[in-house]
Amino acid sequence: MxxxxxxxxxxxxxxxxxxxxxxxxxxxxxxxxxxxxxxxxxxxxxxxxxxxxAPQSGSVFDDFYDASGNPSEGSIPNGGQGSIKVKEGDRKAKTIWSYP
The missing domain is CATH 1.20.890 (cAMP-dependent Protein Kinase, Chain A)
Structure with missing residues (x-):
């Protein structure tokens, strides 16, 4: 990040x-x-x-889904998947954490 x-x-x-x-x-x-x-x-x-x-270097956003592929806010439900990413302007987003 x-x-x-x-x-x-x-x-x-x-x-x-x-x-x-x-x-x-x-x-x-x-x-x-x-x-x-x-x-x-x-x-x-x-x-x-x-x-x-001491501010963080930038902002993060989550991209979480339940087991059926529906978006999930704030957490990954049982059987779901997701990632946390960083993005700035037009630059390509970078994944900094993913599950599973």
Whole structure:
């Protein structure tokens, strides 16, 4: 992702800062956050704060499908498949993760 956008290390720095901020938030509250889909998750707040300090190198989009080939938003259902890609302007999209 960073190589695609020409910003080596940007996303690693973002993710490191984001996890540090999330850790501070849960230590202060005394309550575990759970994943980004969990009620009460600190993910969005930590992500937003980290983005102001060290933005990711660019944006990603998902391309997920269920077992019947129907589009699925946000997750891959049982038996489904999908990928996460990066794209900028007219450049060809690049797959950075796929399943299965």
């Amino acid at each position: 960073d190589n695609y956008f020409g910003k080596p290390g940007a996303t690693t720095l973002h993710e490191t800062i984001e996890s540090y901020i999330a850790g501070q938030m849960v230590q202060e509250s005394g309550v575990s956050s759970g994943n980004s889909n969990s009620e009460g998750s600190v993910y969005e707040a930590a992500h937003d704060e980290a983005s102001g300090i």
